[in-house]
Amino acid sequence: MSSPLEEKYRQIQKDLRAGAIALALVFITGTLWYKFVEGWHWSDAVYMTMITLSTVGFGEINPLGDRGRIFTMSLIIMGLISIGYIVNRFTEALIQGYFQEGRRIRQLRRLVESLSEHYIICGYGRTGRQIAIEFQAEEISFVVIDSLPEPLEEAKQLGYVTIQGDATLDETLISVGIENAVCLVAALPSDAENLYTVLSAKTLNPKIRAIARASTEEALQKLQRAGADAVVSPYITGGKRMAAAALRPQVIDFVDGILTGSDRAFYMEEFLLEAGACPSIGQSLREAKLRSQSGALVLAIRRQSGELIAGPTGETVLMAGDLLICMGTPEQLRLLTQLLIPIRSGTPRLPKQG
Template identity: 70%
Template sequence: MYSTIEQKYQRIQKELMAGAFGLAGVFMIGTSWYRFVEHWSWEDSVYMTVITLATVGYGETQPMGNRGRLFTIALILMGVIAIGYIVNRFTEAVIQGYFQEGIRLRQQRRLMESLSGHYIICGFSRTGRQIAKEFRAEGVPFVVIDSEMDSMRYAQQEGYTAYQGDATLDETLLRVGIVKATCIVAALPSDAENLYTVLSAKTLNPEIRAIARASTEEAVQKLQRGGADAVVSPYITGGKRMAAAALRPQVMDFVDGILTGADRQLYMEELLLDPAICPVVGLTLQKARLRSQTGALVLAIRRVDGSLIGGPTGDTVLMAGDLLICMGTAEQLRSLNQILGPISTKQMRRPNNS
């Protein structure tokens, strides 16, 4: 689906082109009449047609009878209508800023085409806006999709890359680079819309990680069956966090401090052990000396089969495909990434639920 602005811009383009073709048609009719009916030369026919359509007030190129003068009157009227239509459409386009908007849309399209490994946020209500803030704090590239003009204006004011359209449609997802995206977050207000979005995203890019918002427990199950890698219910999650904040307030403050916010001192990160470039595969944590070399702490290890090892000991063997969940400062995590990499190996993948 094209955005409303893009539709208007394309409409103006078509109308201006139609007006130009209409004026060209009038010109051809006038030239043909003078050439084949009045039997003038091509030069005189073209010249007479131009001065007639331009209404410059010159006299007749050659003497004409009543029939020729009646045709010239009709030609003037057709020319005035065609030129007036073009001027009207052009003036509207200038006043409404469609030309400037067209330039912005082309720039946006080129930006969309250049994106790779980005995140897509579907829905820019309160949930989507908070997700966008967190993504910006993390410095990850992302695109916002919403069908409401007000949401698009707010996203653009915040400096986000935004596209107005229906996120449940394949065409919209293709326009924001779903094929090259890393993750899609379906935060639309309707559970059905989120389900359609997840299904479309997984069809177009089976490798993409899909996160979905759900309002009910039944919707959670349906979204999981529909292919969502993770489903979050604001009501269920909110209730659990409020209970945890009441029972373990200091723990919650600590966890919030390392998971969100732009002024964090500690971060949590996921690092994948790629056997092709990782030198510590096959070693124990003690022999790998990750903590002593970087200061970062390995909190847990997710095995390829989906099993989770919480609080791994020094005797835990690091295996190919393991996903390390680590905590540390930004500098410590960068150092750890260099040892495991030496390039960024962060990868989010769906745990095996078997």
């Protein structure tokens, strides 16, 4: 689904194209008449048609009978209508700024086509806004989709890449490069919209990681069955966080400090140990010396089988397919990147050094 301004721009293009075709047909009709009906040479027929349509007021090239003069008058009228229509549509497009909008659409299309391994936020409501803030703080590429122009205008002011459209439609997801995206976050107002969005995303790109928002327990289960990799219920999660903040406030403050915000000192990152790509595979944590070489701390290890090892010891052996959850400063995690392969290709999503 395109924005009204985009639809208007496309309609203006169609109207101008139709006007140009109509004018060309009138020109061809006049030339053919003077050539075959009046019996003139091609050059005279073209010249007569040109001066007639332009209404410059020149006289006839060759004498015309009543039939020829009636046709010439009809040719003038058809020409004036065609030219007037083109001028009217062109002037409206110029005044309303549709040509500028067309340029913006082309620039946006080129920008989206250049994106790779980016994130897609579907819905720019209260949840989507917060997600965008966190993504921007992590300096990752993302696109915002929403069907309403008002929230998107706010997103544009913040410098986000935005697309107005229905995220449940395949064509909208394709327009934001769903094939090259690594993650989609469905934060639309209704559970049904989030469900359709996840289904569409997984159909177009089975490898994409889909995160969805759910309002009810039933919707949570349906989204999981639809293929969502993670489903978050603001009410359930919010309740758990409030209870934890009441019971363990310092723990919550610490966790929040390393997970969110743009001014935190510590970060967390995931690293996937791929067979043949990581020299530490087969070694224990003590032998790998990850902590001593980088300073980063390995908080947990998730085996390929799904087993989670929290607080691994120095004797824990690293295996192919292990997912390491690590914590450290940006510099420590950069050093760790040289030793391990991050779960996402490229460098970890860390702030630039000052």
